[in-house]
Amino acid sequence: xxxxxxxxxxxxxxxxAFLTINCTYTATGYPSLFWYVQYxxxxxxxxxxxxxxxxxxxxxxxxxxxxxxxxxxxxEKGSVQVSDSAVYFCALSVSRSxxxxxxxxxxxxxxx
Amino acid sequence: DTAVSQTPxxxxxxxxxxxxxxxxxxxxxxxxxxxxxxxxxxxxxxxSYNNKELIINETVPNRFSPKSPDKAHLNLHINSLELGDSAVYFCASSPRVDxxxxxxxxxxxxx
Numbered sequence: 001x002x003x004x005x006x007x008x009x010x011x012x013x014x015x016x017a018f019l020t021i022n023c024t025y026t027a028t029g030y031p032s033l034f035w036y037v038q039y040x041x042x043x044x045x046x047x048x049x050x051x052x053x054x055x056x057x058x059x060x061x062x063x064x065x066x067x068x069x070x071x072x073x074x075x076e077k078g079s080v081q082v083s084d085s086a087v088y089f090c091a092l093s094v095s096r097s098x099x100x101x102x103x104x105x106x107x108x109x110x111x112x
Numbered sequence: 113d114t115a116v117s118q119t120p121x122x123x124x125x126x127x128x129x130x131x132x133x134x135x136x137x138x139x140x141x142x143x144x145x146x147x148x149x150x151x152x153x154x155x156x157x158x159x160s161y162n163n164k165e166l167i168i169n170e171t172v173p174n175r176f177s178p179k180s181p182d183k184a185h186l187n188l189h190i191n192s193l194e195l196g197d198s199a200v201y202f203c204a205s206s207p208r209v210d211x212x213x214x215x216x217x218x219x220x221x222x223x
Contacts, residue, residue, distance in 0.1 A: 032210050038153075041216075043116070043204075043215050043216050043217055044155075044202070044204075046211060049210060051210070093210055099168055100157070100212060102154075102155045102156075104153065104154050105153040105154065105155065
């Protein structure tokens with residue numbers, strides 16, 4: 001089946017620190033990969049996506065590269081801010097599927 | 113202008129009651145979803161509708177019944193509420209599966 005595994009949280013960093021949140025996946029076929037972010041008290045928002053191997057998604061200083069050889073899509077940011085504090089979800093969809101499969105989410109707290 | 117809206121935002125009710133959550137989107141999307149997020153933030157799809165037709169029905173108790181009166185609305189009715197139904201329920205809509213827009217969520221507490 002299709003599944004997503006994210007690193008266990010919570011992750012606590014100081015402002016301007018480097019962020020990595022690991023995500024690996026198992027999928028039949030060739031999935032598209034996503035990172036969604038959920039700020040406190042809000043719904044999820046699409047942060048970035050990549051639809052084929054070696055694609056790099058980027059947005060708001062965050063980046064993730066679709067690595068087919070390691071079945072990974074790790075999220076990175078060079079310098080986090082307090083406003084990045086949120087829960088981050090890795091997700092995939094497989095072509096001809098109408099649904100997203102989410103990882104369990106990783107809570108990030110950034111302290112000033 | 114709220115793209116995906118849900119009402120109510122908070123819902124506190126007793127076991128055994130029946131309740132509904134409403135969702136509306138003004139984005140013109142064809143597909144809408146209901147998700148359940150548990151206390152550990154785990155997010156799981158429940159249902160999906162495309163143009164008022166049910167296309168995804170995950171393993172959900174039949175106490176949960178979605179209804180889509182038109183493609184801009186997808187409501188969730190829950191019968192005989194149980195303690196384990198306490199969660200945050202999110203509605204979402206999308207023009208395609210890889211771009212989903214989520215509502216703000218409805219926090220359901222069953223006492």
